[in-house]
Structures are given as structure tokens and as C-alpha cells.
Amino acid sequence: MRQLILLLLFVVNILTSAQNAKDISWTDLISHIEFSDPFKLLSYDQLYNLSQVAKLRALENNSEKRLSSQEMAVKDSLVALLTSEQVNVDSLLAIRYKIAELRKKQAEEVNNALNLKSIKISGYLLPLNYVNNKVTEFLLVPWVGACIHTPPPPKNQLIFLTAKEGLEVNSRFIAVTVEGVLKIESKTSELYLVDGTDNISSGYSIMNGKITVL
Numbered sequence: 001m002r003q004l005i006l007l008l009l010f011v012v013n014i015l016t017s018a019q020n021a022k023d024i025s026w027t028d029l030i031s032h033i034e035f036s037d038p039f040k041l042l043s044y045d046q047l048y049n050l051s052q053v054a055k056l057r058a059l060e061n062n063s064e065k066r067l068s069s070q071e072m073a074v075k076d077s078l079v080a081l082l083t084s085e086q087v088n089v090d091s092l093l094a095i096r097y098k099i100a101e102l103r104k105k106q107a108e109e110v111n112n113a114l115n116l117k118s119i120k121i122s123g124y125l126l127p128l129n130y131v132n133n134k135v136t137e138f139l140l141v142p143w144v145g146a147c148i149h150t151p152p153p154p155k156n157q158l159i160f161l162t163a164k165e166g167l168e169v170n171s172r173f174i175a176v177t178v179e180g181v182l183k184i185e186s187k188t189s190e191l192y193l194v195d196g197t198d199n200i201s202s203g204y205s206i207m208n209g210k211i212t213v214l
Contacts, residue, residue: 021118026142031109035102049078107154110203115184124173134166144173155203160187164208180209
């Protein structure tokens with residue numbers, strides 16, 4: 001009797017989880033890290049001029065090469081121009097690598113709040129393997145062409161999927177809705193291309209979820 005009750009509770013829990021699947025978008029998969037990015041306050045011209053100053057200073061610090069008088073004049077004029085525009089050249093160049101790392105972290109960080117949550121998300125299937133003419137492993141990607149015609153998205157924009165029964169797939173990038181338990185899991189999958197293979201890193205997985213072709 002006790003085992004029957006436990007079984008019923010287990011089934012009810014599964015049904016409840018399925019009914020309470022949360023509709024999410026791809027932006028929900030990103031963990032938004034708050035940090036001050038002073039480079040966002042600069043115009044395109046200011047960013048370009050700052051990059052030229054950084055380049056010339058790097059050459060200047062290279063003991064094997066000295067800046068020409070023309071290059072020195074260009075560097076000094078750019079610094080003077082940026083300073084007149086209230087741009088703190090030394091301060092920005094000192095933190096540029098730190099800001100770059102924070103931007104990279106923000107682009108790749110997963111959303112811990114969604115770990116082991118029942119979710120529903122739409123995207124496009126990228127088959128990874130074939131078993132008896134059916135695909136059992138996929139990558140769910142946010143746009144058509146991802147990883148094939150365009151560079152792979154950050155790993156927090158890629159979901160590794162499995163389909164226990166397999167799915168008949170005749171082409172790449174079939175539009176689907178996937179429902180299941182989302183798990184934070186770093187995984188590297190081998191993707192077969194026309195000219196070879198590529199290793200693709202994903203930050204999430206859904207095992208044996210419900211896949212509905214749109």
C-alpha cells in the first residue's frame with residue numbers, strides 16, 4: 001500500500017511539473033551580471049581613437065621599435081583630443097582587459113535560477129547523431145544557421161537535447177518547441193560539418209524532453 005501511494009505521488013509530481021512548465025525565451029538563459037562599463041558611454045569615434053592610442057602606446061613600449069616622429073605626433077594629438085572630450089585615457093586603458101573579461105563572463109554565464117526547472121522553449125534543432133535513421137541527440141539553437149553558417153552562440157545559448165525514442169529528421173534547423181527539465185550542464189558535442197567536425201560547447205541540457213515540431 002505504501003509503495004502504491006509513493007508511486008501515485010511520483011506520477012502526480014511529474015504531471016504537475018509538466019502542467020507548470022514555464023515558458024521562457026533565450027534571453028532568460030542569460031545571467032545578467034551587473035557592472036559599470038564606461039566604454040558604453042563613448043562614441044564610435046572616441047572608441048576608435050582610444051584604440052589607436054592603445055596601439056601606439058604598445059608599439060612605444062616595444063623595445064625593438066621606436067615610434068616615428070609622425071606616430072608620436074598622432075598619439076599626442078589623439079590623447080589631447082580625447083582629454084578635451086572629458087575622456088580619461090589612462091584610466092580607461094588601465095581597465096580595458098578587466099571590462100573585456102566581465103563582458104565575456106556576462107555573455108557565457110548560465111542562469112542558476114533555472115536549474116532543474118520545468119520549462120518550455122522554442123528554437124531550432126541541430127542533429128548530432130543518427131540511430132536507425134532517427135536522431136537521438138540534438139543541439140537546440142536560437143536561430144537558423146547557428147554553428148553552421150554563423151559562429152556558435154555562447155554556451156548559455158545552446159541546449160543539449162536527447163530523445164529516447166529518436167526523431168525522424170530530414171533537414172537541419174527544424175523549428176520546434178521543447179518541454180522538459182532544464183539542467184545546468186557543461187557539455188561538448190561533436191558536430192559533423194561538410195568539411196569536417198567541430199566541437200560545440202553547451203551550457204544546458206534537457207534529457208528526453210517533449211519535442212513538438214512547429
